Amino acid sequence: MQCEHVHELLPEVVDGNHQADPDVVDHVQGCLRCQAELVQYRRLLRALHNLRTEVLEPAPGTLSGILAHIEAVGERGAIRSLLSGRRAAYVGGLAVATAAAGAGAIVLLGRGKRRVRAA
Amino acid sequence: MPTDLAVLVAAAVDGDRSAFEELVKATYADAYTLAFRLTGNEEDARDVVQDAYLRAYKGLKKFRGDASFSTWMYRITANCASSYLVKRSRNRHENLDDETHLADERPEIDPELRADAASERRRLADALESLPPDMRAVVVLRDVYDLPHEAIAAELGITEGAAKVRLHRARKRLRERLFPLRAERDGEESAHAV
Ligand SMILES: [Zn+2]
Numbered sequence: 264m265q266c267e268h269v270h271e272l273l274p275e276v277v278d279g280n281h282q283a284d285p286d287v288v289d290h291v292q293g294c295l296r297c298q299a300e301l302v303q304y305r306r307l308l309r310a311l312h313n314l315r316t317e318v319l320e321p322a323p324g325t326l327s328g329i330l331a332h333i334e335a336v337g338e339r340g341a342i343r344s345l346l347s348g349r350r351a352a353y354v355g356g357l358a359v360a361t362a363a364a365g366a367g368a369i370v371l372l373g374r375g376k377r378r379v380r381a382a
Numbered sequence: 383m384p385t386d387l388a389v390l391v392a393a394a395v396d397g398d399r400s401a402f403e404e405l406v407k408a409t410y411a412d413a414y415t416l417a418f419r420l421t422g423n424e425e426d427a428r429d430v431v432q433d434a435y436l437r438a439y440k441g442l443k444k445f446r447g448d449a450s451f452s453t454w455m456y457r458i459t460a461n462c463a464s465s466y467l468v469k470r471s472r473n474r475h476e477n478l479d480d481e482t483h484l485a486d487e488r489p490e491i492d493p494e495l496r497a498d499a500a501s502e503r504r505r506l507a508d509a510l511e512s513l514p515p516d517m518r519a520v521v522v523l524r525d526v527y528d529l530p531h532e533a534i535a536a537e538l539g540i541t542e543g544a545a546k547v548r549l550h551r552a553r554k555r556l557r558e559r560l561f562p563l564r565a566e567r568d569g570e571e572s573a574h575a576v
Binding site: 274275277278303304306307308310311312313314315317318319320321322325326328329330332333336 | 402403406407410411412414415418419424427428431432433435436439502503506507521525526527528546549550551553554556557560561
């Protein structure tokens with residue numbers, strides 16, 4: 264078996280999830296070059312695994328952006344439901360989407376918009 | 383899942399909006415980190431996490447407690463990033479196909495930089511960024527975030543076989559880039575000399 268052939272297989276067998284061909288195992292056991300290559304792959308997997316512990320600090324405004332996005336789409340959906348007359352679906356959705364106080368505000372906004380359109 | 387998080391998830395599933403907001407606060411840096419690793423830049427990562435949390439919010443009823451909330455968010459984030467990158471590549475006329483990137487298989491690395499005592503972590507992050515997005519996604523999700531092949535294939539919209547092929551290619555490229563053997567270095571240097 265050629266080292267080049269073994270090298271092609273190492274990225275697949277390095278994590279131990281794949282049953283390696285016994286010929287490959289025999290070759291690696293007797294070949295320093297392939298052992299060195301395998302060590303590099305193990306090192307790579309360790310480094311990748313360690314990256315998991317690193318949590319980046321999001322740019323300022325990321326959190327408020329996420330919350331505003333949810334809020335905005337929630338309100339648009341509520342307004343659309345009202346306008347299309349799917350009141351029942353809307354009320355059902357609200358139970359998930361908002362607390363009672365917030366729901367009142369959205370209903371008002373929806374009605375306001377409907378009036379504007381009618382005028 | 384940590385108890386506090388489990389309590390928040392349960393309340394959010396029951397429709398408690400403020401519990402969901404607390405859940406976002408507790409987990410968004412983690413989801414953002416994954417989005418950044420997948421997209422390679424801050425702006426895209428921000429867009430991806432926004433979409434991901436909106437999808438999570440809408441789909442909260444479907445969340446089953448058997449998986450951890452974090453793993454569930456990773457899957458949604460991966461799916462959003464994948465759609466986002468496809469859209470971006472169309473807009474910029476990029477091609478995400480593996481084969482088109484073969485030309486830059488061995489990106490040049492400044493030997494001075496290589497000799498520099500920069501941390502392995504930094505070099506690894508750079509090497510990941512140099513991968514084509516579709517390869518990067520698979521190796522990040524599998525080898526950093528430990529998602530099963532099946533989940534990765536489902537979220538990226540590819541077969542498990544394709545996911546594995548991409549994973550092995552990505553590992554090979556990272557290995558070549560991070561730990562060049564003497565013969566490869568010599569080859570590179572003579573290539574530079576030409
Ligand atoms: Zn060998």
